[in-house]
Amino acid sequence: MLNFRKTDQAPLVSLNNTGVRRNGRWLVRGVEFSISRGEIVTLIGPNGSGKSTTAKAAIGVLKPDEGWVEKLPGLKVGYVPQKLAIDWTLPLTVERLMTLTGPLKGREVEEALHSTGIAHLARAEVQHLSGGEFQRALLARAIARKPDLLVLDEPVQGVDFSGEIALYDLIKSIRNRTGCGILLISHDLHVVMAETDTVICLNGHVCCRGTPQMVSQSPEYLKLFGSRAAQTLAVYSHDHDHTHLPDGRVRHADGSITQYCHPDDGHHHGDHAHDDHAHDHDHAGHVHGPDCGCGHKSRLQGFDNKERGRV
Numbered sequence: 001m002l003n004f005r006k007t008d009q010a011p012l013v014s015l016n017n018t019g020v021r022r023n024g025r026w027l028v029r030g031v032e033f034s035i036s037r038g039e040i041v042t043l044i045g046p047n048g049s050g051k052s053t054t055a056k057a058a059i060g061v062l063k064p065d066e067g068w069v070e071k072l073p074g075l076k077v078g079y080v081p082q083k084l085a086i087d088w089t090l091p092l093t094v095e096r097l098m099t100l101t102g103p104l105k106g107r108e109v110e111e112a113l114h115s116t117g118i119a120h121l122a123r124a125e126v127q128h129l130s131g132g133e134f135q136r137a138l139l140a141r142a143i144a145r146k147p148d149l150l151v152l153d154e155p156v157q158g159v160d161f162s163g164e165i166a167l168y169d170l171i172k173s174i175r176n177r178t179g180c181g182i183l184l185i186s187h188d189l190h191v192v193m194a195e196t197d198t199v200i201c202l203n204g205h206v207c208c209r210g211t212p213q214m215v216s217q218s219p220e221y222l223k224l225f226g227s228r229a230a231q232t233l234a235v236y237s238h239d240h241d242h243t244h245l246p247d248g249r250v251r252h253a254d255g256s257i258t259q260y261c262h263p264d265d266g267h268h269h270g271d272h273a274h275d276d277h278a279h280d281h282d283h284a285g286h287v288h289g290p291d292c293g294c295g296h297k298s299r300l301q302g303f304d305n306k307e308r309g310r311v
């Protein structure tokens with residue numbers, strides 16, 4: 001794999017104590033991380049935990065109500081949103097989809113479709129594409145303008161497992177070829193791309209982060225999906241000790257309800273954990289033990305014992 005990361009390189013984007021508030025409720029708060037050229041950062045977390053909100057704040061679609069976001073001047077972003085407002089009753093070819101939001105040269109369209117493996121579908125109707133082909137078309141659209149940062153909100157939705165592996169391979173090859181940074185949002189709490197440099201688990205705030213060090217080696221996983229899958233995907237599973245209620249209050253493991261998280265619930269701006277992690281790219285990480293004091297238990301399934309808990 002190419003080594004794009006240089007310690008003297010400024011991050012493409014960094015979020016500093018970033019919070020977004022709507023209707024009197026914090027959707028996310030105290031979010032801190034950065035993405036450098038060639039780096040893959042994956043956001044995971046339960047539904048409604050603020051992954052899309054965080055991604056939108058990172059690229060400037062949403063303005064933070066607290067903290068700040070720094071972007072490299074002139075940063076070019078390619079964004080694949082979770083939802084796309086397409087009128088499926090109107091005919092739309094893949095080629096046309098590529099230029100819907102801005103002009104592109106014919107050669108750029110061709111190149112992007114070629115590199116995502118769907119050159120043969122240039123004139124196909126978008127509504128007839130399979131889930132995997134559609135995601136490739138969206139990826140092609142996002143990479144056509146040669147972005148420095150690619151933000152992919154659930155890029156494997158509607159794709160079966162082998163299609164998922166192929167898409168993750170494609171994302172990896174885009175990163176290797178272009179050296180862009182990638183912010184990936186995974187809807188699946190348990191599966192992240194093995195090439196992910198940093199996994200950030202959100203639960204209204206960053207509750208933990210770490211590196212998926214190895215591919216899962218559990219016999220069941222290998223039996224089900226084969227060794228090819230094991231080379232591509234790692235299993236990252238996670239327990240939360242508190243739940244953010246729809247009204248913004250927090251229910252703790254003991255059943256008590258408070259207005260906000262306790263200072264020892266996950267990682268908050270200014271606490272020791274942030275000091276450990278903010279802006280680090282060596283991913284040394286905070287060590288979660290059965291009771292490490294941060295209020296969260298995390299485990300990497302299928303990792304050998306010395307790697308266990310190092311999330």
Ligand SMILES: Nc1ncnc2c1ncn2[C@@H]1O[C@H](COP(=O)(O)OP(=O)(O)OP(=O)(O)O)[C@@H](O)[C@H]1O
Nearest residue numbers: 022023027045046047048049050051052053054187
């Ligand atoms: N503009 C908005 N106004 C009010 N609430 C919002 C707004 N956008 C998002 N939310 C709420 O913020 C919370 C976080 O939403 P977000 O889409 O970031 O979560 P997510 O982690 O991406 O979820 P999912 O996995 O379901 O896609 C949700 O409870 C959502 O309903």
